[in-house]
Amino acid sequence: MFDALIGPFIQFDFMRRALFGALVLALGAGPVGVFLMLRRMSLTGDAMAHAILPGAAIGFLIAGLSLPAMTLGGLTAGIVVAVLSGLVTRYTVLKEDASLAAFYLLSLALGVTIVSLRGSSVDLMHVLFGSVLALDDAALILIACITSVTLLILAATYRGLVMECVDPMYLRSVARIGTPLHLVFLGLVVLNLVGGFQALGTLLAVGLMMLPAATARFWSADVTMMVIIAVATGMFSGMGGLLLSYHHGLPAGPAIILVAGIAYLISLFLGRESGLIRAALPRRHLEA
């Protein structure tokens, strides 16, 4: 048992790196996912994944197939899209989903155009996407930095973020930090996504952000509890997925997300908060 669970990580450096990457990523992406979910912005991650293409393409045009340049470009493009759509949402009649859709599609079209003008048939997103099994020092440092920044900013803005989720009108009435807070938060989403692409290799990176958050919602109504459960679920998925990939030959990135997906499905049925089975049972615990 010990051998099956721990052995691969002791034996192989690449497994240790993969595990470290997945755990650190889960630590940052979990809380971000919870706040996204509470704001009903769960699909933002997918949209942002497309929005980073033009930045990556411009990085490619300037520096060739250079991972730092493309990462920086992608981050910039993602943050620009996030901030613009956030501002449009706050100051016009357009809602968050519509403004984000508009900007990410604009961004995606621009990206495809830039790539095509260069005439290269290299799949840029593929270059930007790493593999969890191929995390080199640079990728690990990037992920660690992203998570550190995420945790620091979350710690500093936690009360405000919670209030923004629960009662944005109240926050607006007592302080004027709602909009800047929202924009900073969207920046964090982009940061974590780019880190996730490096690690998980596909658009599935969004899964490590949203699935643990959705899972956590079935177990607690308290934001802090949800964050803790989401991080734990993400970490468990990372380790479980890697072990599945190691023992059963499943592709590593998808395996991690599948484990998170199974955790979600189990919670959907068994969860304490409105889980399907609990909800169907008579509420015995109230009688005591």
Next chain:
Amino acid sequence: MLHRRNIITLLAGTMLVGASSIPALAQERIQAVATFSIVGDIVGKVGGERLDVTTLVGPDGDGHVYSPSPADARRLAEGDIVFTNGLLYEGWIDRLIASSGTQAPVVAVADNIDAIPDGGHGDAHDDHGHDDHGHDHDDHGHDHDHDHDGHEHDHGHDHDDHDDHGHDDHDHGHDDHGHDDHGHDDHGHDDHGHDDHGHDDHVHGEFDPHAWQDVGNVKVYVANIRDALIAHDPDGAELYSSNAEAYITELAALDAEIREAVAALPEGALVITSHDAFRYFTHAYDLEFDAPLGTSTEVEATARDVARLIGTIRANDIRAVFAESLTDARLIEQIAREAGVPVAGTLYSDALSPPDGPAGTYIDMMRHNISLISEGLGS
């Protein structure tokens, strides 16, 4: 207003494009379109100065996952004859051909080769699968020798009777290729392609398309290209035949060179690279390859395969691994780092390098690969 003016400009532009394609058709040189760099190079060698070859997926481009542009559709529409690899290597080509409305005949140059079924992953188990084909492989080898020894005789034979070329050698039992050559419409070719797949009861796409990794297959490519060109342009028959003959001689030399280099490798040499594009090479030259990724560049590695490869490198005292030109090198670098061996260079498998690179032509590519392998693994 602005909109209307734009539309008019667009229309005028379209007409210009349409008009400019007419003189292109009237030009002396035949406009051949090849789907990717390797096929383009071989077509150019056979066609010589009678051909202008346009390549859709250029050097260092990945033909597996290419997304064509309208300019590509235009090139197809303006082309006189279109060459694809076939075996579903270019998954995007059928739709592009249909949408371009091209009237040009479409030639799958991998027709009539001994296609290897695509086992999917780069597992060691697949290597056993290769053994099943050992017999075919031997036949193949005989053909090579035949070409080596007696290509003077073959020359006359081929020249008289193009239709038979390759068929008897490969025992596919086709009877309609010759008719196609003369009737030469693309429908005939399509049907032909289907029969080709049908004879082994395999579904489309179940073959490994990287057939050019066996120089023997490329001789068949050359024959297919020559026959198609002659059918399209009978006036050039002599040139095409002599170009093809000269190129096949070069290929035979290359083939012998590769065999020699492989024979000089230490016993049990194993080439570990990024993706499994070298099955035909293994098949033809008896050099084992292994990779964490399958035949497509589109799949993801599993931890088990990576661990297995690291174990293989350590257990068999393998001295080097190899990156691949179109594939993300990070995974193979990780494997090399952990197993404590160097990455001995970049193999070119699915695309040529730009002309100034190490693999600007098909023959250069094969030479580059085998010399890298010899340097990396040789004693």
